[in-house]
Amino acid sequence: MAEKKLALVVGANRGIGLGVVKEFLAKGWDVVATARKPAEATELNALAAASPGRVTVTKLEMNNPDDHDALAAALAGKTVDIALINAGVSGPGHRSANQATEAEIGALMYTNALAPIRIARGVAPHVKTGSGVIAFTSSVMGSVAVNPGGHELYRASKAALNSLARGLWGELAGRHLTLLSMHPGWVRTDMGGQSAAVSVEDSARGMVTVMLAQQGKHHHVYIDYLGKEIPW
Numbered sequence: 160m161a162e163k164k165l166a167l168v169v170g171a172n173r174g175i176g177l178g179v180v181k182e183f184l185a186k187g188w189d190v191v192a193t194a195r196k197p198a199e200a201t202e203l204n205a206l207a208a209a210s211p212g213r214v215t216v217t218k219l220e221m222n223n224p225d226d227h228d229a230l231a232a233a234l235a236g237k238t239v240d241i242a243l244i245n246a247g248v249s250g251p252g253h254r255s256a257n258q259a260t261e262a263e264i265g266a267l268m269y270t271n272a273l274a275p276i277r278i279a280r281g282v283a284p285h286v287k288t289g290s291g292v293i294a295f296t297s298s299v300m301g302s303v304a305v306n307p308g309g310h311e312l313y314r315a316s317k318a319a320l321n322s323l324a325r326g327l328w329g330e331l332a333g334r335h336l337t338l339l340s341m342h343p344g345w346v347r348t349d350m351g352g353q354s355a356a357v358s359v360e361d362s363a364r365g366m367v368t369v370m371l372a373q374q375g376k377h378h379h380v381y382i383d384y385l386g387k388e389i390p391w
């Protein structure tokens with residue numbers, strides 16, 4: 160019998176994260192999926208009911224460090240093959256660095272950049288040496304090289320995530336893991352809006368295909384859901 164594989168998806172209540180959970184389940188993997196309010200995670204709970212024993216729904220609020228630590232503790236004794244840290248927010252509606260308050264910047268940076276790295280540090284010891292992958296859902300908007308302007312606060316938060324991920328990569332030296340900073344496409348979710356170019360299903364399928372193809376590569380790359388590298 161083939162060895163059971165385990166994926167962790169942080170931020171899986173809806174949108175791309177939920178799509179990625181469905182994709183891993185369709186491939187026969189088990190999944191630990193996080194949601195801020197597990198009791199209200201209707202779709203995740205339906206998936207768990209439909210696949211008994213294969214989906215564990217775990218509480219995680221990005222802005223609560225106790226939840227990061229609890230997730231790491233809950234993984235004790237488990238081996239994660241692929242971890243996708245996906246949750247994110249678009250930031251204040253005005254999108255302007257000039258208008259932003261300290262509180263708005265703090266919230267955006269914590270959710271999109273600091274919390275993902277803090278979570279990854281806790282999860283990393285439980286990721287399989289050799290073939291294990293830790294991926295962040297970044298965005299092409301985090302690229303400093305490809306920045307036509309606009310959405311400046313969100314761009315800065317994802318650029319910060321990319322920079323922190325590169326720092327984490329240095330710490331992971333010797334673990335023989337693979338680290339990915341991923342762009343999921345412009346996706347029709349609550350964040351991407353209904354005029355976005357890519358369906359959740361196509362994005363999730365691409366994200367999972369790329370994460371699987373990257374197993375064992377032992378590098379940190381900035382890559383999109385179709386496997387194309389993005390200039391930093």
Ligand SMILES: NC(=O)c1ccc[n+]([C@@H]2O[C@H](COP(=O)([O-])OP(=O)(O)OC[C@H]3O[C@@H](n4cnc5c(N)ncnc54)[C@H](OP(=O)(O)O)[C@@H]3O)[C@@H](O)[C@H]2O)c1
Nearest residue numbers: 170172173174175220221246247298345346348349350351
């Ligand atoms: N959609 C796009 O076009 C696009 C493009 C590039 C990158 N991305 C990135 O892709 C990721 C997923 O985005 P999406 O389009 O799927 O957005 P979405 O539909 O708005 O879903 C966002 C997810 O993040 C979770 N989340 C947000 N804040 C959280 C917090 N403080 N604690 C815990 N969970 C939190 C949400 O949980 P709740 O359901 O509990 O709110 C939800 O599961 C994000 O990192 C986003 O920046 C999206």
